[in-house]
Amino acid sequence: ALPYDLAGVRVLISAGGTREALDPVRYLGNHSSGKQGYALARAAAQRGARVTLVSGATSDPGTPASVEIVDVDSARQMQAEMAERAKSSDVVIMAAAVADFRPLSVSGAKIKKGDEGPAPIRLDTNPDILAGLVQDRAAGRIPSDTVIVGFAAETGDADGGVLDHGRAKLRRKGCDLLVVNAVGGGKAFGTEDNTGWVLTADGRETGLPFGSKTLMASRILDEVASLVPDGLVP
């Protein structure tokens, strides 16, 4: 039987990839399928949580039952939705693949093939949504006991520094829990299976079994549930 250990807990999850417009018909995007974030939303709802999913672009992740879905396009739209909704959330999980950069300007008309060959695309830096949420919490805009979870997609294996990169990222981002995914060579992005580790700010490191994103979601939520303040769970 599924544990019902998140009953009434308000869980906010971002999933999928952001799209950064170049002109009315083109964008810069990524290959995120959204499947891991959607699996987390589904699993959290099954464990009794009240789940809101802020969803960027996805491919075929299925519609989770009993989950409120808010569709967004760009990183800045995702940031606005996450920052606002985090104020009334007990757990915030950034599973989305957020574009680090966006075109500096969005052309109002479709960009034409120029006589001088391709025009360069100039980029501006997007906000780091996860780091921003941690800052918002420190500044009191988000409740101090809200649990903030990040993801890290790292290439390589445990010996190849994936864990070291994960530990450094956990410190740099300041979140409470970081899910480290081993990616590259066909792993994680767009696939059905996933594996990795869960690192907590208090130094716990838990290996995740290789398996479906549903199984990953359930193991990740076990770790998240252990960080949710006792008073919240009935």
Ligand code: C5P
């Ligand atoms: O630094 P990196 O992109 O590897 O960090 C990944 C984590 O940070 C993920 O949880 C992702 O959702 C989040 N992120 C973000 N805003 C960005 C880039 C990444 O919130 N601009």
